[in-house]
Amino acid sequence: MSSDFNILADAADDESLDNHRNAPRPDPACLYGLVGDVARAGSETTEANPYAVAANFIAFMSCAVGRGPYMPVGNTWHHTRMFMLHIGRSGRGRKGDAVSLLRRIEHALEALSKDASPQVHSGGLSSREGLVYLIHDGYTEGKEEVPAILDKRLLVIESEFANVLHQGRREGNTLSAALRDGWDGVSMRPATKSNRLWATDPHIAMIGAVTPSELLGLMASRELKNGFANRFLMFWAERTKMLAFPRATRQEDVDALAQRVLEVLQFCQAERWADKDHMRVELSQDARKRYEVLYYGELNDNSAGERITALIERRAPMLLRLAMLFALCDKTATVEVHHINAALAWVRYSVESVKFIFASAADEVKAAETTETAQAILAFLAERGQATRSELSKDCFKGHKTKAILDAAIDELLACNPPQIVVETVARPKGATGTPIKIYKPAAKSAKCAKREEPLGFAGDSVVRTDSETCETSPDGDTSFRTVRTVREAPDAAQARTNAHSSLVSHISQSTFEMVAATSAVEGF
Template sequence: MNSDGKAADSSRQPAVDGEPISELQMAAHRNSPQPDPACLYGLIGDVAQAGSEGTETNAYAIAANFMGYLSCAVGRGVYLPVGNTWHHPRLFCLHIGRSGRGRKGDALSLVLRIDQALRELNDSFAPQIHRGGLSSREGLVALMHDGYRQGRQEIPAIEDKRLWVVESEFANVLHQGRREGNTLSASLRDCWDGVCLKPATKSNRLYASYPHVCLSGAISPSELTGLMTARDLTNGFANRFLMIWAERSQILPFPKATPQATVDSLARRILDVLAFVGSDRHDQRDRLRMDLSAQAQWHYAQLYRGELHEDLGSELVSAMLERRAPMLLRLAMLFALTDLQLRVDVHHIDAAMVWMRYSTASVRYVFVSAAEEAKMAQTIELANRVLAFLQARGKA
């Protein structure tokens, strides 16, 4: 049922390589995801609320963009070891919303103002920002290269590998990925993993070691479902993004600007976080080890064995959310750092988990039709009943 009490049309549904749904159908096919207010944790919540107060901009969209920015500014100085993998707080965020209603550009405005205020306080703590649109692996590497020779001239290396990519038209990235021979998608996967970007061909000697790339993208649901290929869904590209559905929170013909005093105050608090981790020491990686408290370890283990790996009832949804566990850890790291501590506590895990639930609901909303959602819920319920029966009887 839609908001008018009428039956939603489920005959057409999101398609990956077929016909994308219209944005009108997306609005009506069922209730949109409602994030938990607990998402707005600490400093991240303060930034989000400052940007949404007196405006149409969705606070959770501001928060997601700010988390992308802050995760980049923190850099590779802090790490959390899990087995043989060292995680850095590096995030790719994708804001999904209908054209004109997502207020996708507005969700970035305050973050960019805060960045400017941070640069005025101390430019060495602010990361490089690229807003020009990415087109190739070579173009991405050129933004953080390790130096190269151009004729007789030696081009010096870019020492600061922190790069916040802002893709206001994320459809551009998906278009580039469809071009024959284009390796941008693979390069972004490597960046999320923190892998060194080596030359794609023998003739191109441009490379970048130890990149710290974070990305904030925005796209409409019809573009996302129409342009994302089956390959994007199965090769791990899509599941590296924290996808959230967010649209304007209210209608205001004359929104208010966030006071400059508020922007400056937030910038000073961010500077405290970046000074705490020493993010201006660009050449010093993996200096500060983060760990989970004993309680946080137990809590994360319960989530890992349960909700983070539960059957979502759809191969598509499961594939797109396959990296929820490492993403949760990265978010929890970021929340702990905003509290100026290297220990991840239970409340940091909880704040990260509500973001994962929000992302799960958003992916289902965009990629699964209302009819499929009902069928999926019924299947999961039946499976849980069978499991409960077997646990009670031991065998059957």
């Protein structure tokens, strides 16, 4: 007993030095329905990670269903396209094994129906022109007219994703911009006057594989700022067991899975790849309530710090795309709560993976302390009404918070969407010397509300504006321009909920969120 006590005492003394953590542990809820059945079939007798098998299959299905199924969000129609990025150490990630069953299912599906399976490209990408060439609208070569590729469904398997990052570093290379367009679904126009290749209404999904060292070494800051990186659902996955003699999945099981895939694609009418937006997918009333709670909470939580937040910025649209795909795999056009929950499991898995790869354990400890400090400031200002920075330091924290942590917490509260506090500059009394005094107040109680940043994500919870970030194509069929996301003005009730449910309150219990959602009227997206 004494030795156990000594161990605990030593651990407490050395707690500040022990910042180790576990690798991301996905929730079994990720393996929902058909996706889960494929994952188990591909991993039971091999060393492939079941979640990696599932992720690859998700990308395949998100491509195969095509642009027929759509979900209306505001004034844009959204489809299922997913970019999945498998991250694992060389040799231990078993990234190739995770794709093997998918290729077998694809071949079996093609044997059942030539129109069901999308085009699969695994030869590597080098440029925007090369990508567009795979799904081009036709072009003239000399006197010869090259006919268009009518089926715009394209699954790109980039087993060496480092190649894509390398290409993005080349002067004048626009591959990363083309991939952003592909995720958004906007038509790809020529990048130069001399190039006349273009592709209208592309439907591109992607499977990438990379080691953590390659990703960290090659991911430039511009990939974080221009939205390239956060279009990928990144996940950490390595082998979960060792088998000296792995066995292939039985062919009869592959054929059975291919038949189920075909039934899903027939439900989606995927063979009508020339027709777009012919199957409307909507959330059930309960699913809308569930999504609303998540949207005002963890889907817009920015407490992990600026770098991590930039990498997980598209949690909301990814969740909706995944939920829509899970519903379609159940052969229904109605997204239910269990589809939202399965999609949420993937989003959380990706968030934890991004934190594990891009932030050290010490970074996470610092981010947690910053968030805790911010919550304490909110509570103090709610009671006091206002305070200077000096008063926050002395009266709220008794001088026990460092300047760096206090400033980081204040910045986090000011940068929330919407801001949780505002800062006002007040002149010193007449005759007094020194710089003006800054006073911090809760945002809701300030008569001079600070200029608010627009909320993130898909939900229309702010005034009408046009975002500079490209999204999906317009439903009117005009593909001449890169369309942008439009967000509608929310009623006062929705805005009040936004003020109440900041990115910080994602740390409140789920039961509290659900109680709020149950008593709130759902205003739509």
